[in-house]
Amino acid sequence: MKKYIIISLTIIFLIPELKTYAQNNNCWPSFRGNQSLQGKTDVQIPNSLKLLWTFKTEDIIKSSPVICGNNIFVGSNDGNIYSVSLNGKLNWKFNTGTSIEASPLFLDQTIYVGSLEGTLFALDAATGKLKWEYLTEGQISGSSTWIYSPDKKSKRIITGSYDYFLHCVDAKTGKLAWKYEADNYINGAPATNNKVTVFGSCDGFLHMINVNTGIAKDKIDVGTYIASSAALEANRAYFGNYEGEFYCANMQTKAIVWKYLDAGPFLGSPAISSNKVIIGSQDRNIYCFDKATGKILWKFKTLGKVESSPVVVGNKVIIGSDDGQLYMLKLNNGEKIWSYEIGSPISGTPAIIKNTIVVGAGDGKIYAFGIK
DSSP: OOOEEEOOOOOOOOOOOOOOSSOBTTBBOSTTSSTTOOOEEOOOOOSSOEEEEEEEOSSOOOSOOEEETTEEEEEOTTSEEEEEETTSOEEEEEEOSSOOOSOOEEETTEEEEEOTTSEEEEEETTTOOEEEEEEOSSOOOSOOEEEEOTTSSSEEEEEEOTTSEEEEEETTTOOEEEEEEOSSOOOSOOEEOSSEEEEEOTTSEEEEEETTTOOEEEEEEOSSOOOSOOEEETTEEEEEOTTSOEEEEETTTOOEEEEEOOSOOOOSOOEEOSSEEEEEOTTSEEEEEETTTOOEEEEEEOSSOOOSOOEEETTEEEEEOTTSEEEEEETTTOOEEEEEEOSSOOOSOOEEETTEEEEEOTTSEEEEEEOO
16 A cells, blocks of 8 residues: 655745755765755765774764764763774864763864753864853754854854754854744754754744744644654755654645655654655664655665664665664665674764765764775
């Protein structure tokens, strides 16, 4: 029985997309690679990789690593933010005093990352020295993104918190620019196209906020809480909720273009390719939908819940699973090309640069894969 539903056919009015900041062969600067959270890259990855090295922290890693300037940055539940070289050697670590589950953001030689005590930190990427900190009143579980100020002369950092607010602060000073209140926890990362910032909340709405003012433009009711992050392309947002429903929504008309109804909870975020959208679910499946219609093109069954978010790398999909394996699948049909058994749950998103994949795991280790 077909489980996807076409709700409406809408005319597409294009919204200009924000250019990726410094994503290239040697830099994966943020949770999903770019501010629209599309989870894709055009770098080259071979069909088989070798384990190059591991680096041990003192607790589990749920944070997704980022890579820039020949260094890896990642948080750990041991309370530290780590900078590790591409050779697996420690550069520095900064102790926040509490667990870090959010992915760092690398921007202008600065690392921005939130903690479970609700503090947003700005650290010098070269030294780990604290530049500033900004306090919210609830835990920060999702990564930050960035936008320009209205005059385009400076940058701002946007972060969601369990205090129900989306916070927008000046990137250099940490001074509050604006904040927007939802009706429940904000768990995921905000996405932006430099016109609006889009995020889901445990209030059951997908919120769309003017990036210049922090004033709500609109919201879409999906009935139950949204724990993951949306991916944006043109005027459409792709996202899942905790009841196992996956949506394609038109951000201008608020129409649900299509939705799929029969998966497990979605905690990870989708990746977008030219004509496909891919996401993992707690029902242990990785789903690939036709981006235009919502038809399932393929499914891949893992042996554990899938809370990791996929990355599309050319004609491949890279994703981890709670079964302890890192998978490489064919984008066109979902067939497995390669896998590596770490043996501990992988809930974070892999960071990918040319010929290299870096991911954290539940055993507290950072794993680097590449060509020996």
